[in-house]
Amino acid sequence: MGGTFDPIHHGHLVAASGVQSAFDLDEVIFVPTAAQPFKNGRTVTPAEHRYLMTVIATASNPSFSVSRVDIDRGGTTYTIDTLTDLFGDRTDVEAFFITGADALRRILDWKDAEKVLEMAHFVGVTRPGHTLEVPEGVAQRVSLVEVPAMAISSTDCRERVAHGDPVWYLVPDGVVQYIMKYRLYKNSPSLTATEASFSLLN
Numbered sequence: 001m002g003g004t005f006d007p008i009h010h011g012h013l014v015a016a017s018g019v020q021s022a023f024d025l026d027e028v029i030f031v032p033t034a035a036q037p038f039k040n041g042r043t044v045t046p047a048e049h050r051y052l053m054t055v056i057a058t059a060s061n062p063s064f065s066v067s068r069v070d071i072d073r074g075g076t077t078y079t080i081d082t083l084t085d086l087f088g089d090r091t092d093v094e095a096f097f098i099t100g101a102d103a104l105r106r107i108l109d110w111k112d113a114e115k116v117l118e119m120a121h122f123v124g125v126t127r128p129g130h131t132l133e134v135p136e137g138v139a140q141r142v143s144l145v146e147v148p149a150m151a152i153s154s155t156d157c158r159e160r161v162a163h164g165d166p167v168w169y170l171v172p173d174g175v176v177q178y179i180m181k182y183r184l185y186k187n188s189p190s191l192t193a194t195e196a197s198f199s200l201l202n
């Protein structure tokens with residue numbers, strides 16, 4: 001499952017768990033993006049913070065893991081590169097790519113869309129506020145799965161933090177604490193690890 005994960009929230013985790021169960025998947029790999037091509041004009045939290053929040057959120061589930069392939073490659077994140085780096089030379093793996101209804105809608109605009117759809121089976125999940133439908137012509141490579149409705153977005157989580165509203169129970173507890181520790185989403189520069197330790201001591 002690829003995502004900006006700025007921050008990761010329970011909508012992502014419920015979607016991943018629902019698809020894992022529906023297709024009996026051995027593992028779900030969360031892949032935080034470096035720079036999502038359709039989010040070019042947006043300021044995104046530094047990748048290391050997004051990566052670490054994703055690790056914290058998934059740590060308790062033995063079949064969830066987090067990959068750094070997109071972050072370490074850097075530049076614009078195209079799913080064709082993600083799938084090549086993860087599975088390019090693996091003939092023993094059947095890959096699935098999990099996307100929300102909003103992301104699935106634009107899949108034909110993705111780089112090398114046809115090849116991408118050959119490299120993995122795409123699974124679109126329901127998301128409140130978005131219509132879940134398979135774009136024309138790709139029905140064979142896409143499945144739809146209904147997951148428990150979680151009306152949560154990273155945008156809403158960021159705005160809540162910026163306004164001093166709680167994000168408890170929208171994101172995992174460890175992610176709430178990470179956001180507070182590094183003062184993310186406060187409309188002021190986030191802290192480094194040293195600055196965060198210093199501010200906790202004082």
Ligand SMILES: Nc1ncnc2c1ncn2[C@@H]1O[C@H](COP(=O)(O)OP(=O)(O)OP(=O)(O)O)[C@@H](O)[C@H]1O
Binds near residue numbers: 101102125128155
């Ligand atoms: N509440 C949700 N339910 C189902 N799928 C979701 C939900 N939130 C996000 N997704 C899906 O998870 C993937 C990663 O999403 P992303 O990290 O962009 O989160 P987001 O909440 O959409 O972020 P933002 O609000 O910053 O755009 C996308 O495929 C997206 O459609």
Ligand SMILES: O=C(O)c1ccc[n+]([C@@H]2O[C@H](COP(=O)([O-])O)[C@@H](O)[C@H]2O)c1
Binds near residue numbers: 033110
């Ligand atoms: O490959 C592309 O052209 C492409 C265009 C838009 C989105 N994606 C991928 O879709 C995933 C979900 O993106 P996002 O930002 O909605 O979380 C993420 O892994 C992106 O890299 C990929």
